[in-house]
Amino acid sequence: MATLSDLERRNRLAPLGDAYRLYRRTFVPVVVLSFAANLLLFASPIYMLQVYDRVLSTRSLSTLVVVSMFGFGAIALLGILEFLRSRILSRVSVAFGQELSPKVLSRMLSAGPGVIEGNKSVMRDMDTMRDFLAGSALISAMDAPWTPLFILVLYMIDPWYGTLAVVGAVLLFGLAVASEWTTRKGMKEAQYALVSAHDQIATIARNADLVVSMGMQGPATRLWRQRFDAALGWQSEASERAGTIQNLTRFIRVALQSAVIGLGAILVIEGRITAGMIIAGSTLLGRSLTPVEQMIGQWRAFISFRAADERVRALLAAIPAETPGFELPTPKGTLDVHQLVVAAPGGKVALLKGVSFHIEAGQSLGVVGRSGSGKSTLLRALVGVWSPASGHVRIDGADVGQFPPRQKGQLFGYLPQDVELFSGTVAENISRLDPDDDQDVVDAAVAAGVHDLVLSLPEGYETKIGAGGHGLSGGQKQRVALARALYRWPSVIVLDEPNSNLDAQGEEALANTLRALRSNGRTVVVSTHKLNLLGQVDKILVLDEGQVKLFGSRDEILPQLLGPKSVPAQVRPVVGTLAPGGTAQ
Ligand SMILES: Nc1ncnc2c1ncn2[C@@H]1O[C@H](COP(=O)(O)OP(=O)(O)O)[C@@H](O)[C@H]1O
Numbered sequence: 017m018a019t020l021s022d023l024e025r026r027n028r029l030a031p032l033g034d035a036y037r038l039y040r041r042t043f044v045p046v047v048v049l050s051f052a053a054n055l056l057l058f059a060s061p062i063y064m065l066q067v068y069d070r071v072l073s074t075r076s077l078s079t080l081v082v083v084s085m086f087g088f089g090a091i092a093l094l095g096i097l098e099f100l101r102s103r104i105l106s107r108v109s110v111a112f113g114q115e116l117s118p119k120v121l122s123r124m125l126s127a128g129p130g131v132i133e134g135n136k137s138v139m140r141d142m143d144t145m146r147d148f149l150a151g152s153a154l155i156s157a158m159d160a161p162w163t164p165l166f167i168l169v170l171y172m173i174d175p176w177y178g179t180l181a182v183v184g185a186v187l188l189f190g191l192a193v194a195s196e197w198t199t200r201k202g203m204k205e206a207q208y209a210l211v212s213a214h215d216q217i218a219t220i221a222r223n224a225d226l227v228v229s230m231g232m233q234g235p236a237t238r239l240w241r242q243r244f245d246a247a248l249g250w251q252s253e254a255s256e257r258a259g260t261i262q263n264l265t266r267f268i269r270v271a272l273q274s275a276v277i278g279l280g281a282i283l284v285i286e287g288r289i290t291a292g293m294i295i296a297g298s299t300l301l302g303r304s305l306t307p308v309e310q311m312i313g314q315w316r317a318f319i320s321f322r323a324a325d326e327r328v329r330a331l332l333a334a335i336p337a338e339t340p341g342f343e344l345p346t347p348k349g350t351l352d353v354h355q356l357v358v359a360a361p362g363g364k365v366a367l368l369k370g371v372s373f374h375i376e377a378g379q380s381l382g383v384v385g386r387s388g389s390g391k392s393t394l395l396r397a398l399v400g401v402w403s404p405a406s407g408h409v410r411i412d413g414a415d416v417g418q419f420p421p422r423q424k425g426q427l428f429g430y431l432p433q434d435v436e437l438f439s440g441t442v443a444e445n446i447s448r449l450d451p452d453d454d455q456d457v458v459d460a461a462v463a464a465g466v467h468d469l470v471l472s473l474p475e476g477y478e479t480k481i482g483a484g485g486h487g488l489s490g491g492q493k494q495r496v497a498l499a500r501a502l503y504r505w506p507s508v509i510v511l512d513e514p515n516s517n518l519d520a521q522g523e524e525a526l527a528n529t530l531r532a533l534r535s536n537g538r539t540v541v542v543s544t545h546k547l548n549l550l551g552q553v554d555k556i557l558v559l560d561e562g563q564v565k566l567f568g569s570r571d572e573i574l575p576q577l578l579g580p581k582s583v584p585a586q587v588r589p590v591v592g593t594l595a596p597g598g599t600a601q
C-alpha cells in the first residue's frame with residue numbers, strides 16, 4: 017500500500033487525537049494543581065525546620081502553636097489539592113474511554129466483518145489505556161518534573177545536599193532506563209501472547225457445548241495453554257529482570273536516606289547548616305526522589321499502555337476514516353453483476369470466477385448449486401460483505417460500495433446462512449437493534465410468517481433471546497432472522513438458504529413470504545439446495561465451482577434441473593416433491 021499522506025493519516029487517527037485532546041484541556045488545571053501541591057510539599061520540611069531551630073531553641077509553646085497551625089493548614093490544603101487532581105484525572109479517563117472506544121468500534125465495523133474479528137482485543141487495549149491514564153502512574157509522571165525544584169532548594173541549603181540529590185536521581189533514573197531497556201521486548205511479547213490466549217478462551221467459550229459433550233476439555237485446555245505458557249514465559253523473564261532492578265533501586269534509596277543524615281552531620285559539625293536542616297534536608301531528598309522511584313515501579317503499566325496505544329494507532333491508521341458519504345435515491349433494486357471475481361477476505365483463491373447476470377427490479381432470483389459451489393460467496397458479494405477482486409455488483413447502476421453505511425439498511429435485507437441473533441428482545445432483533453416503531457416490527461414478523469410464533473413466546477415481542485434469555489430452536493431463529501431481513505422493506509432482499517432449518521410449516525410460510533415480496537415489487541435473491549422453493553422465483557442461476565452453469569427464466573431452467581441427466585446429485589432426492597410446472601408443494 018502506498019504511504020499515507022500526513023493529512024489522511026491525521027484524519028484516520030482523529031479518534032485517538034480527540035481522546036487525548038481531552039487530556040490537553042485538563043493539562044493546565046492539572047499542572048497548576050501539581051505545582052501547588054509540590055510547593056505545599058515544602059510545608060512539612062519547613063515545619064520541621066521551624067520546630068527544631070525555632071521552637072526548641074526558644075522553648076516557646078506559643079511559637080509551636082502558630083507554626084503548627086500553618087504547618088497543618090498547608091498539609092490539609094495539600095490533601096485537598098491531591099484529591100482534586102486524582103478526581104480530575106479519573107473523570108477524564110472515563111471521558112477518554114467514552115470518546116475513544118465507541119469510535120474505534122464503529123471504525124472497525126465500517127471496515128468490514130473480518131476486521132472486527134481479527135481485532136477484538138483492541139477493545140481491551142483501550143481499557144488498558146484508560147486504566148493507565150486514570151492511575152497513579154500518570155500522577156507520578158506529573159510530579160516528576162518538579163524534582164528539579166526540590167533539588168534546587170537542596171542546593172540552596174548546601175551545595176553538597178544538592179549534589180547528593182543529583183547523584184541519587186541520576187542513579188535511579190539510570191536504573192529506570194535499564195529496566196525499560198531489558199524488559200521492553202518481554203513485556204510486549206507477553207502482552208501479545210496474553211491477548212491471543214484470551215481470544216482462544218473466547219473461541220472455547222463459543223464452542224462450550226461441543227467441548228463438554230465430546231469430552232474435548234483436555235485438548236481445548238492445551239490449545240489455550242500453549243499461548244498462555246508463552247505469555248507467562250515472556251512475563252516471568254521480564255519481571256525477574258525488573259525485580260532485580262527494583263531491588264537495586266530500593267537499596268540505593270535506603271543508602272541515600274542514611275547518607276543524607278551522615279552528610280548533614282558533617283555539615284553541622286563544620287557549622288555550615290543548623291541541626292534542623294538535617295531533618296529538613298532528609299525529607300526534601302526523599303520528596304525529590306519519590307516520583308522518580310514511583311515511575312520506575314510503574315514502567316510495566318507504562319509499557320502496557322504504550323503497546324496498547326501502538327496497536328490502537330496501527331489499527332486506526334489502517335482503516336480509512338468514515339465519511340458521511342453521498343446519499344443516493346432509494347434504489348428500485350435492479351441488480352447487475354458483471355464478471356464478478358471474489359476471494360475470501362485475505363484469501364487468494366478465486367471462489368467466484370467471473371459471474372455475470374442481470375435481474376430487473378422486482379424480480380426474484382433463485383441461486384442453486386451443489387454445496388461449495390459459491391452460493392454463499394455470491395450472496396455475500398451482493399450485499400457488499402466481501403468485496404470483489406474484480407468485476408462489479410451494481411444496484412440501480414451504482415456500485416454497492418457507493419451507498420453510504422446509513423443507507424445500507426434501506427438497501428439490503430440479508431439473511432446469512434449461519435443465523436445468529438443478538439442477545440436482546442425479539443423486537444430489538446427484528447428491528448435490527450433500533451426499535452422505534454412497533455408496527456414496523458409486527459409488519460416484518462407477519463411478512464416472515466413468524467408473528468404467531470413470537471406471540472407464543474413468554475413475553476411476546478419483549479421476550480429476551482440470546483445469551484441468558486429464552487432459547488429458540490434453529491428454525492425459530494431462522495424465521496426471526498428472516499423478519500429482520502424484511503424489516504422496513506429494503507430494496508434488495510438476499511436470503512442464504514432460508515429454508516435450511518425449516519419444517520414443512522415453515523417452508524409453507526416462507527413460500528408465502530416470497531410470493532408476498534414478489535407482489536410487493538422487491539428484488540429477491542434466494543439461495544437454496546431444495547428445489548421446492550424455486551416455484552416462487554422468476555429466474556434461476558445455477559452455480560458450479562464458482563461459475564455460472566445455467567442462467568435464465570424459471571420455466572426455462574427448471575425443466576433442465578429436473579431432467580434426469582442434468583440434475584445435480586444432491587437435488588435428485590427432492591425432485592419428487594416438485595409438482596409439474598415447478599410449483600412447490
Ligand atoms: N471464509 C472462507 N475462506 C476461504 N474459503 C472459503 C470461505 N468460505 C467459503 N470458502 C470456500 O468457498 C467455496 C464456496 O463456498 P460457499 O460460497 O460457502 O458455497 P455454498 O454456499 O454454495 O455452499 C467453497 O469451496 C469454500 O470452501
Ligand SMILES: [Mg+2]
Pocket residue numbers: 391392393433512513
Ligand atoms: Mg452456502
